[in-house]
Amino acid sequence: MNHIAEQRFHKNLYYVLQSMRGRHVGPFVRRLQTWERFDRASFEHLTRRLLRDALSYARTQVPLYSSGAWQTSLSRADADELRHWPVLERKMLITHRAQLRARAFTPGVFARHSSGSTGEVVTVLYNPNAGGWSWAQEYRSMHWFGIPTGSRTLLLWGGGHPMLDWVRNCRVFSTKNLTFNQLERATRYLLQQRPVLVMGLPSAIAQLARHVRTHRPEAPAQLAPFVKLGGEQVYPFQRDEIAQHLGARVFESYGSTEMGPIAHECPAGSRHIMADHIYLEIFNGDEPAPVGEFGDLVVTSLFNRAMPLVRCRIGDRGRISPDPCPCGLPHPVLSELVGRAADMFVTADGKLVHGSELGRRLQLFLSLAPLGSVAQVLFQQKNAAHWNVLVESAAGFNEELAAQLRQIVHSTFGENCQVDIERVALVPREKSGKYRYYRRAPQSS
Numbered sequence: 001m002n003h004i005a006e007q008r009f010h011k012n013l014y015y016v017l018q019s020m021r022g023r024h025v026g027p028f029v030r031r032l033q034t035w036e037r038f039d040r041a042s043f044e045h046l047t048r049r050l051l052r053d054a055l056s057y058a059r060t061q062v063p064l065y066s067s068g069a070w071q072t073s074l075s076r077a078d079a080d081e082l083r084h085w086p087v088l089e090r091k092m093l094i095t096h097r098a099q100l101r102a103r104a105f106t107p108g109v110f111a112r113h114s115s116g117s118t119g120e121v122v123t124v125l126y127n128p129n130a131g132g133w134s135w136a137q138e139y140r141s142m143h144w145f146g147i148p149t150g151s152r153t154l155l156l157w158g159g160g161h162p163m164l165d166w167v168r169n170c171r172v173f174s175t176k177n178l179t180f181n182q183l184e185r186a187t188r189y190l191l192q193q194r195p196v197l198v199m200g201l202p203s204a205i206a207q208l209a210r211h212v213r214t215h216r217p218e219a220p221a222q223l224a225p226f227v228k229l230g231g232e233q234v235y236p237f238q239r240d241e242i243a244q245h246l247g248a249r250v251f252e253s254y255g256s257t258e259m260g261p262i263a264h265e266c267p268a269g270s271r272h273i274m275a276d277h278i279y280l281e282i283f284n285g286d287e288p289a290p291v292g293e294f295g296d297l298v299v300t301s302l303f304n305r306a307m308p309l310v311r312c313r314i315g316d317r318g319r320i321s322p323d324p325c326p327c328g329l330p331h332p333v334l335s336e337l338v339g340r341a342a343d344m345f346v347t348a349d350g351k352l353v354h355g356s357e358l359g360r361r362l363q364l365f366l367s368l369a370p371l372g373s374v375a376q377v378l379f380q381q382k383n384a385a386h387w388n389v390l391v392e393s394a395a396g397f398n399e400e401l402a403a404q405l406r407q408i409v410h411s412t413f414g415e416n417c418q419v420d421i422e423r424v425a426l427v428p429r430e431k432s433g434k435y436r437y438y439r440r441a442p443q444s445s
């Protein structure tokens with residue numbers, strides 16, 4: 001079977017199978033492709049209508065929205081207007097889960113769980129239709145790059161769904177235990193099967209890219225035409241490394257357990273907000289921030305009827321650009337995005353620094369370290385003045401590289417910090433298979 005026949009076979013099979021589960025991905029992709037050709041005014045009109053429908057459903061169906069702060073603000077105002085709704089804090093998804101579930105019974109409701117850095121797992125229920133819309137968003141935006149549904153894909157992710165993954169022509173390599181052997185298996189698939197798309201966690205794909213160039217220096221310069229990154233904070237150094245080592249066009253998507261897809265990069269390089277899937281606002285405390293300002297992402301789901309989330313503060317921060325993208329898509333642009341607002345670390349002299357600062361400094365380090373000398377790095381804070389840095393390293397790792405890692409901590413968190421460098425065979429990932437370059441040290445270590 002040639003590539004096109006293979007892709008069509010998998011696309012058709014996937015769409016049929018999803019429709020049987022009540023998730024009409026194929027028709028939804030076509031609907032989204034019609035909407036994206038709208039001019040900005042018509043598109044905005046459409047999203048306002050979707051929002052009003054979602055709000056009136058949520059108000060009548062969700063017990064929480066008839067109680068407390070919601071009862072107070074919505075009983076004397078038009079509940080179809082989003083501006084009257086209070087903010088729903090993310091922690092309420094845990095504390096008020098039962099009251100957030102819609103009264104109407106929908107068959108086929110399924111759950112998505114977040115990894116939860118704090119240890120608390122957030123569970124969000126989706127009706128099949130909402131699941132269909134979120135998959136359709138994923139596939140529609142890949143069409144922007146000319147990647148049709150069913151294209152051969154290598155996926156590096158925390159877990160998979162063996163049957164469904166085969167149906168959609170996707171080979172999954174779990175990141176839960178990203179050992180040398182697992183990277184070898186993924187490398188062989190990459191070299192022998194030459195997938196159109198490599199997709200998944202940026203930390204894992206960057207690791208694969210380094211692995212391939214270290215152990216297969218003779219491999220062709222271009223190993224995959226496209227790489228799609230998502231699921232973790234993406235750092236520029238990862239994009240650079242992946243583009244360089246895999247010879248690929250790299251783009252990013254952004255989503256969350258609570259909402260599904262939220263934004264996706266276009267070929268012009270802008271991160272477009274999926275305004276035909278969610279309604280995104282930027283908040284400063286309890287008030288919407290002025291246009292173009294940086295603040296908390298507050299998101300409303302347009303299609304979830306099982307657990308309709310309205311104005312949920314999901315924990316990430318960003319800025320909506322006041323200007324449209326030159327590519328012509330009517331979707332607004334999320335010009336800045338910082339993941340996990342809660343990930344602040346205390347410096348030795350008591351200031352707060354966002355952990356992603358370490359990621360930025362690691363960029364320079366990894367780009368200068370000899371290929372193969374460092375596979376992965378994890379900065380763990382034991383307390384304000386004590387860091388433990390785990391390094392998954394090979395023969396090329398030396399005292400000079402160790403000193404550079406110490407310097408990264410010192411320049412970010414203070415010269416007085418104690419920094420231990422610990423070489424390990426495998427830097428542990430989170431239970432979900434995701435990876436962060438920094439975290440609070442577990443109690444046991």
Ligand SMILES: [Zn+2]
Binds near residue numbers: 270272326
């Ligand atoms: Zn664009």
